[in-house]
Amino acid sequence: MKKQTLDLQTLTMISLFAALIFLSIQFFKIPVGAQFIHFGNALVVVGCLIFGSKLGFLAAAIGLGIFDLLNGYAAEIPIILLEALAVAVVIHFLYEGLFQRKDKLRNILVTAVAAALVKIVLNIFKYTLTxxxxxxxxxxxxxxxxxxxxxxxxxxxxxxxIAVPILYPIFQQVRKAHKQRKTVEKQG
Incomplete structure (x- = not known):
């Protein structure tokens, strides 16, 4: 198994993605009853697709954790992180394993649907149990x-x-440009 190290640029990209997750929930939410609709979960999926399930989960944990901490949901942080971990694990086995990280629209859409279903099932389980x-x-x-x-x-x-198949290609291009820039800098 290849050991993964984080260079400063990758760490910065993950931190920026965590900030994007936080901002998308903080400022782009639609109240619906006691909950709200937001794009944070979509960005968690996109982060796992771009950075891999481990680093994507790291970005999710930071972004979701900061949102919950700053908005009075501190008690929910462990549960939210477990939900994000479950989504990352599903993405790991489905997209990274079964689909072998092939960027076909069908693979991205199936992964997004699976992640959405995981969130729904876990929330129903959580509220039924409590x-x-x-x-x-x-x-x-x-x-x-x-x-x-x-x-x-x-x-x-x-x-x-809806958002993952739209956002993923955009962020994928940003990630590719970042990698190409790193390659050019190493050569120059």
Whole structure:
């Protein structure tokens, strides 16, 4: 297994991507009930596609963590990070493994749909579990309440499915330009 090292430029790119994730949630959100629709999840997927699942998760953890910390959701950080980790693992096995990082539109779209479904399933599970354990609800009632509660998750998942195939090629070109610049600098 090849050891991966982070040079300053790559670390800077990941940090900028983390900032982009934070900013996309902070300033481009649409309130829907108790939740909101945002493009943070779409950028988490794009980050994992561009940087790989490990470094993409690092950018996601930083961006999502800072948003939650600064907006009164500090108690949610561990759960949000576990959800982001689950998305990164799915991307690792699906896009990096099964699709062998081939940038076909179908592969990108299937990966985006899988990531969106992971978020939906995990949110339903999370709210069903908390509703059953702490809400004194029966399992069916807690499940129905969970589905009703995650309208923002459904919206963000739809945004992910739509935005990832659009944003990924753009960010991929930026990443390629970054790599070409590094190659030219090493030669010169």
């Amino acid at each position: 509703g059953t354990l702490f809400g004194w609800s029966s399992l069916p009632a807690a499940f129905l309440l969970a589905v009703a509660k995650i309208t923002g998750t459904f919206g963000s998942s739809l945004a992910t499915v």
